[in-house]
Amino acid sequence: MTFNWGLARKRNALTARARIIREIRRYFEEEGYLEVETPLRIPAPAPESHIDAIPSGEWFLHTSPELSMKRLLAAGYGPVFQICHCWREGERGRLHLPEFTMLEWYRTDAGYLRLMDECETLIRSVTAALGKGEKIIYQGIEIDLRGKWERITVAEAFSRYTRCSMTEALQNGIFDELMVEEIEPRLGISGPVFIHDYPASRGALARLKADDPTVAERFELYMGGMELANAFSELTDPSEQCSRFIQEQEQRRTLGKAIYSMPEKFLDELSGMPQASGIALGLDRLVMLLLDLPSIDEVVAFTPEEL
Amino acid sequence: MYTVADLRKGLKITLDGDPYIVIAFDFAKPGKGQALYRTKMRNMINGTILDRTYRSGETFEPASLEERTMQFLYKEDNAYHFMDNKNYEQILINEDALGDTKNYLIDNLQADVLLFRDKAIGVNVPNFVNLRVVKTDPWAKGDTSGSDSKPATVETGYVLRVPPFIEEGELITIDTRTGEYSTRVKS
Numbered sequence: 001m002t003f004n005w006g007l008a009r010k011r012n013a014l015t016a017r018a019r020i021i022r023e024i025r026r027y028f029e030e031e032g033y034l035e036v037e038t039p040l041r042i043p044a045p046a047p048e049s050h051i052d053a054i055p056s057g058e059w060f061l062h063t064s065p066e067l068s069m070k071r072l073l074a075a076g077y078g079p080v081f082q083i084c085h086c087w088r089e090g091e092r093g094r095l096h097l098p099e100f101t102m103l104e105w106y107r108t109d110a111g112y113l114r115l116m117d118e119c120e121t122l123i124r125s126v127t128a129a130l131g132k133g134e135k136i137i138y139q140g141i142e143i144d145l146r147g148k149w150e151r152i153t154v155a156e157a158f159s160r161y162t163r164c165s166m167t168e169a170l171q172n173g174i175f176d177e178l179m180v181e182e183i184e185p186r187l188g189i190s191g192p193v194f195i196h197d198y199p200a201s202r203g204a205l206a207r208l209k210a211d212d213p214t215v216a217e218r219f220e221l222y223m224g225g226m227e228l229a230n231a232f233s234e235l236t237d238p239s240e241q242c243s244r245f246i247q248e249q250e251q252r253r254t255l256g257k258a259i260y261s262m263p264e265k266f267l268d269e270l271s272g273m274p275q276a277s278g279i280a281l282g283l284d285r286l287v288m289l290l291l292d293l294p295s296i297d298e299v300v301a302f303t304p305e306e307l
Numbered sequence: 308m309y310t311v312a313d314l315r316k317g318l319k320i321t322l323d324g325d326p327y328i329v330i331a332f333d334f335a336k337p338g339k340g341q342a343l344y345r346t347k348m349r350n351m352i353n354g355t356i357l358d359r360t361y362r363s364g365e366t367f368e369p370a371s372l373e374e375r376t377m378q379f380l381y382k383e384d385n386a387y388h389f390m391d392n393k394n395y396e397q398i399l400i401n402e403d404a405l406g407d408t409k410n411y412l413i414d415n416l417q418a419d420v421l422l423f424r425d426k427a428i429g430v431n432v433p434n435f436v437n438l439r440v441v442k443t444d445p446w447a448k449g450d451t452s453g454s455d456s457k458p459a460t461v462e463t464g465y466v467l468r469v470p471p472f473i474e475e476g477e478l479i480t481i482d483t484r485t486g487e488y489s490t491r492v493k494s
Contacts, residue, residue: 002490005470009456050341090312090342090363093334176340177360184337202339220338230338255363 006306013299016130017287021083023129024103024283027122033081033105038068040085044260048204049251052089053260054098060260061087064280065104066205067266070234073106074273081105083283094295095226095285098304103286106278112217112233115279116194119221119229120149123192123286130290138224138289141189150193154215157183157195170199187222194219204244206232221281223289231279238270309367311344317484319351319370319421326351326370326423330406335360351421351428354403373422374431379412387412389420389427398427405429410465411436411483432483437492438462439478446471 028035045053045063053060062068065082072080086102107114124145127136134146158166162182169175187193196219200208203216217233235241242262249259287299297303309320318329331347344361351370377389377398385402387409398420402409411432412418419431443459456468461479469488473479478492 003470005488008470048339050336050339091334091336096334096336176337176343179337179340180335180343180345181360184335198339204339227338 023126028081033079036080036082038065047245047248047260054087054089074269078108101283103281103283108274108276112277115231115277141224144191153197185225192223204248207235229281234276236273238267320367321370374419377420379416400427408432437478
């Protein structure tokens with residue numbers, strides 16, 4: 001008999017994790033959201049250049065519940081939220097597990113800016129429920145949760161933290177590298193920060209900004225240099241969505257990746273979807289942040305390597 | 308040939324003709340962006356540290372190193388002395404070149420010494436080694452959760468976190484890839 005001390009040591013983290021999930025459910029219930037469950041195994045994920053699904057028989061394990069949740073919105077449900085496992089092939093690191101837990105929610109009455117406010121309220125209320133103050137420490141970094149959280153555009157972040165503009169970074173094919181090496185580590189260091197208005201090419205399911213169609217109404221929330229959530233004002237035009245998917249499929253073909261079939265039912269029903277905005281938050285990472293733990297491995301009972 | 312999926316701490320690759328060892332590695336992926344593989348490597352010849360970020364699809368040549376099984380004899384100042392099992396020739400390796408592996412070297416251990424152009428530049432240790440605990444606090448009575456940890460020093464001088472029930476004189480198994488406690492060896 002071997003006593004699994006590594007697993008026993010996770011008791012405090014797993015207990016706090018359960019507490020956090022309870023608080024999230026309580027928050028959404030009070031705000032009038034309906035909790036939904038959608039299938040984890042689906043015929044095909046949304047075609048996106050850099051997100052790879054894990055096959056399951058002839059189908060796939062979903063990479064996010066996005067398509068199914070939007071079909072619910074189109075059928076008149078909303079606001080809705082879901083807490084579920086998602087799978088992404090090849091993603092493993094300090095902040096990544098190929099199987100992770102997503103908190104995803106949609107509201108039908110507002111654009112992406114409203115979701116920023118909601119992130120502030122949600123995270124403050126979860127933090128308070130854990131008995132933590134308005135400042136949290138993550139890996140030696142003090143993050144002040146009070147007041148309105150900073151909001152900067154992606155273009156501003158490039159000019160503030162790198163030696164080239166967002167446009168130059170895109171032209172030279174170094175957008176992702178600069179984001180990871182120069183920008184991310186500096187985001188959300190004194191307080192949380194929303195970085196918004198991503199290049200149009202970086203949001204296959206996002207609405208473009210009416211007064212500047214070179215950028216999408218998309219934001220990410222960063223705390224302590226860690227990406228926590230991604231949100232859009234949702235694209236609801238089926239023909240525009242279809243042509244974006246085709247572009248993504250072309251990109252996947254160029255990269256030599258698997259081509260996913262078009263999500264036809266989703267596209268058929270999309271025209272009935274009201275104006276909405278949606279957000280996906282990495283629940284494991286929120287737990288890491290609130291418990292001041294350096295690795296995602298420490299907030300789940302088992303990593304793939306431990307199975 | 309290695310791919311980015313093989314990158315991990317301890318991997319040895321060739322870069323511009325020199326052998327390098329990966330000393331830190333992380334997977335990064337900005338939202339909706341491509342996967343990036345951030346590595347920190349040490350040149351195994353001159354000790355230079357290098358930061359490199361790779362993308363999916365990139366490949367690496369393994370470091371071309373010769374491995375010879377040798378016996379670890381003793382440590383003197385910063386030099387670790389080994390003896391070749393075949394020809395009884397003795398060599399020494401500097402502490403800096405050993406990196407974390409020095410934490411697992413006990414007298415008479417059989418280890419694979421790595422040679423580059425006949426010069427010893429490092430050591431491969433087994434994934435798991437058994438080492439004796441030489442110093443740790445006694446188990447506090449009443450603590451039955453089994454979930455706490457305490458520091459322990461093993462015979463090589465290495466300090467790590469162990470479960471509270473581990474006592475001085477016990478033999479424990481350490482995972483050399485992570486440097487962490489694995490199990491208690493039943494005597």
